[in-house]
Amino acid sequence: MHECWQRNLMVLWFGVLITSSSFSMVVPFLPLFLLKIGVHQHVEMWSGLLFSIAFLFSAIMSPYWGSLADKYGRKPMILRSGIALFITYSLTAFATNPYELLALRAFQGLLSGYIPSAIALVGTNTPESKVGYALAMVSTASSTGNIVGPLVGGVLSRLFGDRVAFGSAGAIMLIATLLCWLWVREDAFVPAKTRSSVLGAWKEVLDNKPLLMTLCITSLTAFSIMTIEPVLPLYIAEIGGSLNNASLLAGIVFSIAGIASVLFAARWGRLADRIGFRRVLLVGLMGGALGNIAQIPFHEIWGFSGIRFLYGAFFCAVFPALNGLVVQQTRSEFRGRAFGLNQTANQAGTLLGPLAGGALGSAFGPHSVFLVTGLLLLVTTGMAYFGQRAWSSSKAAGGVSPPTLRS
Secondary structure (H helix, E strand, O other), rough: HHHHHHHHHHHHHHHHHHHHHHHHHHHHEEEEHHOOOOOOOOHHHHHHHHHHHHHHHHHHHHHHHHHHHHHHHHHHHHHHHHHHHHHHHHHOOOOOHHHHHHHHHHHHHHOOHHHHHHHHHHHHHOHHHHHHHHHHHHHHHHHHHHHHHHHHHOOOOOOOOHHHHHHHHHHOOOOOOOHHHOOOOOOOOOOOOOOHHHHHHHHHHOOOHHHHHHHHHHHHHHHHHHOOOOOOOHHHHHOOOOOOOOOHHHHHHHHHHHHHHHHHHHHHHHHHHOOOOHHHHHHHHHHHHHHHHOOOOOOOHHHHHHHHHHHHHHHHHHHHHHHHHHOOOOOOOHHHHHHHHHHHHHHHHHHHHHHHHHHHHHHHHHHHHHHHHHHHHHHHHHHHHHHHHHHHHHHHHHHOOOOOOOO
């Protein structure tokens, strides 16, 4: 499996990079695209609907696609999602009204799942001693895409127009899907004997207390970090001192945490292979909590940016560690459903976090959001710490067997 897992990781690293880049090439420009196709009333409402509907449908459908992945394989789910994204982005280039955009975003949410399926395939087809490193590399690809995508999308939009940018996102998704079809092999796949319902999958999670704890931590973590998203650009514009440069400054500061993730995620992954995912998770959550609270005293852009970098350097350990725990806490034949449910937990937090953050920031100011985000992450750290007893007792009792990965 050694050569196979390395090739899989290389191809899927590129695929996740492309998926993340294509997403960030398209989504940030949708509100501006609404204006260009003639929407001048209720633009904020349409923008919110376009952002939210894909996450909503993805949260609903992820367990279903995970069930199919356990029955037929993770690679077919990657190909299905890649083709769906290719079609969605390509058709977006031809949209002429907000109703078409909304339908396309709903279609995207219904058939999404490239990155969770890629994570599940990598986690299942990688030798156990390398799982932490491999999952961290996938996380690095996602972070890199989030940095590169807006830049590429902005340049293409400026030079050739939004429709070309959307079409380009579709084209690169087709390339990533073809590479997966040609080069990725799923050797360590044991098909589930029966395809359980979504309700059956949740029942199995309820019987697996360590996995249930991990899903709760995933949801609360996503909720916590997304509370800050609505107020961060406005706060950056405030402390930057220039509305003319607000977009540029916001882009730079947003990218800083991503750059830290690219630099440090693989190191956290290697450390997790040595000391365990739970310990790395605790360090990442604590660093994220303190990093958010530490942003409050800084009222000038450079000091604030430095703290954002330190925050990113620690917090990039969190989601790869959570993915590693999902691998450890599930049987191979249930792993697709587990990652589907993990995606649902993540999307639920992603949906609700901005609503809470926007309301809190509007009522009490941006510093209150930094404080609450930090406190929520401290609560999440406590959940992860006290969850050790559940994980340890389950392992000692044989309740959750670690995955069997052939090397």
